[in-house]
Amino acid sequence: MAPNYSFVLLFLEILNNCLLVLSSPDLSVSSESLEQVPPSPVITLKMPTEFNFKQAKLKAEAFYKTLPETALTEATMLVSELINVHGYPCETHKVTTSDGYILTMHRIPYGQNKKENREVVYLQHGLLSSSADWIISGPEKGFGYILADAGYDVWMPNVRGNRYSRSHTILDRDDDEFWDFSWQEIGRFDVTAMIDYVLKETKQEKLFYIGHSQGTTVFYAMCSEKPEYNEKIRAHFSLAPLAYASHITSPLLNIIAAGASEWEIFLNMVGIKEFLPNTGFLGKVGNILCKEKSVMEVLCTNALFAIAGFDHQQMNETLLPIIMGHTPAGCSVKQLLHYGQLINSGKFQAWNYGTSGNEKFYNNTLPPTYLLSKVTSPVYLYYSKNDWVSAETDVLKLAGELSNVQEKILVKDGQFNHVDYLFGIDAREYVYDDVIIRMKKH
Ligand SMILES: *[C@@H]1O[C@H](CO)[C@@H](O)[C@H](O)[C@H]1NC(C)=O
Numbered sequence: 001m002a003p004n005y006s007f008v009l010l011f012l013e014i015l016n017n018c019l020l021v022l023s024s025p026d027l028s029v030s031s032e033s034l035e036q037v038p039p040s041p042v043i044t045l046k047m048p049t050e051f052n053f054k055q056a057k058l059k060a061e062a063f064y065k066t067l068p069e070t071a072l073t074e075a076t077m078l079v080s081e082l083i084n085v086h087g088y089p090c091e092t093h094k095v096t097t098s099d100g101y102i103l104t105m106h107r108i109p110y111g112q113n114k115k116e117n118r119e120v121v122y123l124q125h126g127l128l129s130s131s132a133d134w135i136i137s138g139p140e141k142g143f144g145y146i147l148a149d150a151g152y153d154v155w156m157p158n159v160r161g162n163r164y165s166r167s168h169t170i171l172d173r174d175d176d177e178f179w180d181f182s183w184q185e186i187g188r189f190d191v192t193a194m195i196d197y198v199l200k201e202t203k204q205e206k207l208f209y210i211g212h213s214q215g216t217t218v219f220y221a222m223c224s225e226k227p228e229y230n231e232k233i234r235a236h237f238s239l240a241p242l243a244y245a246s247h248i249t250s251p252l253l254n255i256i257a258a259g260a261s262e263w264e265i266f267l268n269m270v271g272i273k274e275f276l277p278n279t280g281f282l283g284k285v286g287n288i289l290c291k292e293k294s295v296m297e298v299l300c301t302n303a304l305f306a307i308a309g310f311d312h313q314q315m316n317e318t319l320l321p322i323i324m325g326h327t328p329a330g331c332s333v334k335q336l337l338h339y340g341q342l343i344n345s346g347k348f349q350a351w352n353y354g355t356s357g358n359e360k361f362y363n364n365t366l367p368p369t370y371l372l373s374k375v376t377s378p379v380y381l382y383y384s385k386n387d388w389v390s391a392e393t394d395v396l397k398l399a400g401e402l403s404n405v406q407e408k409i410l411v412k413d414g415q416f417n418h419v420d421y422l423f424g425i426d427a428r429e430y431v432y433d434d435v436i437i438r439m440k441k442h
């Protein structure tokens with residue numbers, strides 16, 4: 001079959017502009033002490049015709065001037081600083097995986113409710129994200145704070161490759177080998193190591209696992225590959241579950257899926273890298289996303305929203321600078337490609353190396369599929385109709401194969417989308433309060 005060279009060309013274009021990364025407006029440059037990603041927001045001089053980044057940036061800056069000062073300072077803070085500034089305690093823990101990645105976990109040990117023997121909650125962020133996801137909306141609306149105030153001991157991991165987990169005992173992060181991982185390694189090495197660390201540290205036997213998006217993918221992969229981890233889970237709450245992916249409507253993920261084999265040829269040529277989308281690339285997606293002229297346009301310059309879309313009604317504009325300052329937090333190209341493979345195959349399976357590679361790694365022409373019946377921990381699935389990534393059909397298929405589904409909960413708001421689970425104005429009302437009520441049953 002002849003490869004579709006347009007994707008190779010798109011890739012060459014990305015390579016060409018590799019250093020011209022636009023991640024966020026200048027206002028959101030983070031502190032020097034941080035292992036920062038991307039290095040610094042630079043705006044390409046070659047403006048893409050599809051989407052006017054310069055205009056979006058100017059609009060955002062003008063809009064930011066109308067916001068309270070705190071909204072801007074919080075954009076540049078680290079997670080621990082952000083938590084402290086709101087009067088909550090924060091601990092930072094380092095965990096080294098068996099394959100050498102050094103990961104950072106943030107912990108809010110308690111909130112307003114300091115009861116004894118607090119149960120542990122493990123809050124796993126998704127693709128391109130970090131522990132910041134759970135606190136960006138502040139104490140009233142951020143799930144991390146809400147859980148702490150409800151009397152839980154809250155642990156917020158950061159997986160390999162994101163801005164807080166970019167070190168390795170041997171590898172340098174400029175090595176291709178550092179980026180040679182997908183979410184299957186995150187589930188296998190990172191999540192297992194962090195769960196074990198948390199249980200040891202807190203002297204507990206079980207924890208609540210709450211995940212968003214990829215944070216649920218890694219849970220399902222882990223529990224099917226290492227079923228003994230089911231025993232460590234009190235209950236799992238999947239916010240926007242993602243295992244089967246063939247009904248994803250995200251334009252960016254579908255573009256990636258359509259060119260998946262060409263992307264891989266390209267990867268073999270240039271090596272495996274961090275995913276750093278440039279303006280040319282995002283411009284192609286931005287014109288699909290951002291037909292409307294509003295300050296929300298600035299979100300079209302952000303890879304997370306290019307993947308997941310956004311929802312005007314649930315988006316709190318005051319949070320824009322903070323969101324832009326903390327996401328995207330970094331991931332490998334391979335993580336995205338692996339989702340592309342799931343879209344194409346319709347299966348929930350390990351990384352596909354191609355026929356000969358699969359024979360070498362799996363002793364089979366096909367990669368193994370994850371057996372979801374081995375996921376025996378109690379699972380609650382929260383999904384919504386307007387989710388570009390976590391499609392209802394795919395969620396229901398997943399639910400049909402898991403061994404211990406407690407409930408499937410369709411979010412009441414028909415417009416609720418993939419990132420609203422994190423930053424949505426009504427996320428607390430639609431999702432978080434509901435999760436806490438159900439946690440009390442376990
Ligand atoms: C590979 O698969 C074949 C056929 O299923 C089997 O006979 C053989 O023992 C396998 N080899 C290894 C090393 O697992």
Ligand SMILES: *[C@@H]1O[C@H](CO)[C@@H](O)[C@H](O)[C@H]1NC(C)=O
Pocket residue numbers: 137138316317318319425
């Ligand atoms: C928007 O976010 C700001 C900053 O966290 C908060 O003060 C405000 O109450 C939020 N607005 C809504 C409608 O949630």
